[in-house]
Amino acid sequence: MTENNTDQTETPYEYSFEYIQKKLEGKKDSFGMLMKEIVRTGICTECGTCAAVCPVLEWDDLTAQPKLIGKCTGCGICYNQCPRTITDPYMLMGDFKTGYVANTNIPEVIGGQDGGTVTSLLCYLFNEHLIDAAVVTMKDPNKPWHPIAQIITSKDDAIKSSGSIYSHSQTVEALMDAVRQDFRSIAFVGTPCNIDAVSKMFDSPTGMLKYFMRCHVLKIGLFCMDSFAPEALYPFFEKGGIDLLKVQKMNINKGKFHLYYDPQGEPVKSYTIRQLDKFKSSSCNFCTDLTAENADISVGSVGSGANKNTVFARTGIGTEIMEDAAEKGYIKIEPFNAINLNAVLFLAKLKKVSQYTIQKRKVFIVRDTDEREEPRIETKPEVEQVAVKPALGARKFISAKKDLIEEDKLLNLSLTNTIGYVLEGMKIRVVTIEELFEKRPWITTIKELFPFETIEIGYPLDIGEGEPIKANILVEASTEAFGKIFSRTFKLAPKE
Ligand SMILES: Cc1cc2nc3c(=O)[nH]c(=O)nc-3n(C[C@H](O)[C@H](O)[C@H](O)COP(=O)(O)OP(=O)(O)OC[C@H]3O[C@@H](n4cnc5c(N)ncnc54)[C@H](O)[C@@H]3O)c2cc1C
Numbered sequence: 001m002t003e004n005n006t007d008q009t010e011t012p013y014e015y016s017f018e019y020i021q022k023k024l025e026g027k028k029d030s031f032g033m034l035m036k037e038i039v040r041t042g043i044c045t046e047c048g049t050c051a052a053v054c055p056v057l058e059w060d061d062l063t064a065q066p067k068l069i070g071k072c073t074g075c076g077i078c079y080n081q082c083p084r085t086i087t088d089p090y091m092l093m094g095d096f097k098t099g100y101v102a103n104t105n106i107p108e109v110i111g112g113q114d115g116g117t118v119t120s121l122l123c124y125l126f127n128e129h130l131i132d133a134a135v136v137t138m139k140d141p142n143k144p145w146h147p148i149a150q151i152i153t154s155k156d157d158a159i160k161s162s163g164s165i166y167s168h169s170q171t172v173e174a175l176m177d178a179v180r181q182d183f184r185s186i187a188f189v190g191t192p193c194n195i196d197a198v199s200k201m202f203d204s205p206t207g208m209l210k211y212f213m214r215c216h217v218l219k220i221g222l223f224c225m226d227s228f229a230p231e232a233l234y235p236f237f238e239k240g241g242i243d244l245l246k247v248q249k250m251n252i253n254k255g256k257f258h259l260y261y262d263p264q265g266e267p268v269k270s271y272t273i274r275q276l277d278k279f280k281s282s283s284c285n286f287c288t289d290l291t292a293e294n295a296d297i298s299v300g301s302v303g304s305g306a307n308k309n310t311v312f313a314r315t316g317i318g319t320e321i322m323e324d325a326a327e328k329g330y331i332k333i334e335p336f337n338a339i340n341l342n343a344v345l346f347l348a349k350l351k352k353v354s355q356y357t358i359q360k361r362k363v364f365i366v367r368d369t370d371e372r373e374e375p376r377i378e379t380k381p382e383v384e385q386v387a388v389k390p391a392l393g394a395r396k397f398i399s400a401k402k403d404l405i406e407e408d409k410l411l412n413l414s415l416t417n418t419i420g421y422v423l424e425g426m427k428i429r430v431v432t433i434e435e436l437f438e439k440r441p442w443i444t445t446i447k448e449l450f451p452f453e454t455i456e457i458g459y460p461l462d463i464g465e466g467e468p469i470k471a472n473i474l475v476e477a478s479t480e481a482f483g484k485i486f487s488r489t490f491k492l493a494p495k496e
């Protein structure tokens with residue numbers, strides 16, 4: 001053995017392992033995350049790669065899972081080899097030509113949502129006659145803090161449109177109006193889902209705008225982690241003492257939702273995003289795009305300091321616009337660095353993996369004194385009538401299906417939350433109606449019913465052996481917030 005070889009304590013394999021460990025240093029990927037995101041969510045392909053690359057992991061045939069057989073250093077190598085994890089920057093936030101930290105250089109725009117870059121770009125585009133119109137989102141003058149998509153044609157209106165409203169806005173409707181009004185060059189500002197709609201309309205073989213050659217759309221995408229259902233969120237704010245008419249700004253920063261009466265001052269109230277999770281639009285749970293990957297220019301706040309924007313110019317025209325707007329003095333730009341990028345990548349990853357952690361829950365309750373229901377549900381005999389308030393407009397909160405099971409002895413009711421936010425403290429009342437009288441009433445309280453979640457209730461029918469089934473069953477649902485939200489009588493008759 002040569003002297004050199006004696007010093008060499010590592011095999012080439014160990015050397016590579018350590019090299020990659022160093023490369024991954026500072027990242028928060030780990031075996032725990034692999035288990036949480038990939039194995040426990042049921043998306044593991046059982047390829048065994050994780051066990052193959054790590055000396056302290058082995059494949060457990062019995063559980064069909066990787067198993068630790070030594071001390072895990074948390075290096076994240078297993079996580080980064082797994083075919084199911086999303087780890088490469090390109091996969092996390094799409095392609096881009098140049099990244100910038102940017103903010104406005106226009107005095108009237110200071111006080112935009114973050115750095116005012118979006119508004120400043122619109123000012124530049126109008127002043128330089130590069131666009132005829134822009135599609136933006138403003139506050140509905142008739143409903144405080146509800147978004148309303150608008151076509152604007154001037155710099156002054158662009159300034160009026162600054163600021164974020166954290167709810168879905170029907171921007172594409174305004175875009176189509178602009179197209180019908182023959183505007184040829186349009187800047188479109190929207191969340192990643194809005195941008196995707198426009199991209200599809202241009203790029204898909206059956207897209208509405210594909211052959212509409214007269215229309216040019218510049219897509220300015222906003223970063224977006226989630227949006228909220230105003231019908232549910234705002235009453236919650238009001239319950240907490242907030243006067244929506246006085247709110248000047250809403251802002252999400254570092255996991256908190258802040259409300260300001262004075263945008264320059266301290267927030268009047270702040271909530272953690274977790275507290276508001278139940279008011280999140282259900283679509284956002286399935287959304288994987290943080291940074292508007294299909295936009296020409298994507299603008300957000302994460303990764304840059306206060307009053308600044310993180311900007312990705314993704315297309316040639318997007319880059320030219322950013323550079324020219326800076327050169328002509330509309331915006332200030334600074335180079336983007338690895339610290340900015342890592343913050344974006346971290347959040348982008350949280351969003352990409354959320355698609356795996358959604359689990360559809362189904363609950364089955366049978367009214368049986370011996371059976372204990374799930375902890376999320378409290379069942380008790382009816383003691384009092386539910387206070388009935390008028391339901392909110394003509395919205396359909398619940399849909400119901402019935403099914404007779406167990407030789408027609410049990411009425412199985414499937415109730416689905418058809419509204420895009422969590423229904424809380426929902427009282428379900430089921431009663432048999434016989435000759436105008438209510439019999440055998442009972443109430444179940446569902447603490448939380450998630451959007452599009454289905455809950456199944458078994459209601460035993462009081463039918464003797466061999467008797468034909470004939471009954472009218474009234475099913476009602478109500479919540480404290482919305483009053484009676486569902487009422488339907490199911491007529492049960494013997495099968496023909
Ligand atoms: C629902 C939502 C969620 C967001 N979540 C994040 C996040 O998690 N992380 C992050 O970094 N950034 C997020 N943003 C983006 C951020 O709030 C700013 O819009 C962005 O940083 C641009 O800042 P600015 O100062 O340039 O905006 P401004 O110059 O003030 O311009 C804001 C523009 O946004 C438009 N707009 C406002 N509300 C909507 C809406 N609901 N739909 C479509 N367009 C709208 C306005 O028309 C205006 O043109 C979110 C934005 C929205 C609307």
Ligand code: SF4
Nearest residue numbers: 054072073075076078
């Ligand atoms: S040591 Fe590294 S590769 Fe092995 S299980 Fe832990 S995180 Fe994964």
Ligand code: SF4
Nearest residue numbers: 044045047048050082
């Ligand atoms: S590498 Fe990923 S997909 Fe393959 S077995 Fe391990 S956890 Fe499952």
Ligand code: SF4
Nearest residue numbers: 193224226227284287
């Ligand atoms: S999280 Fe996704 S679906 Fe929800 S508003 Fe943002 S881009 Fe749209």
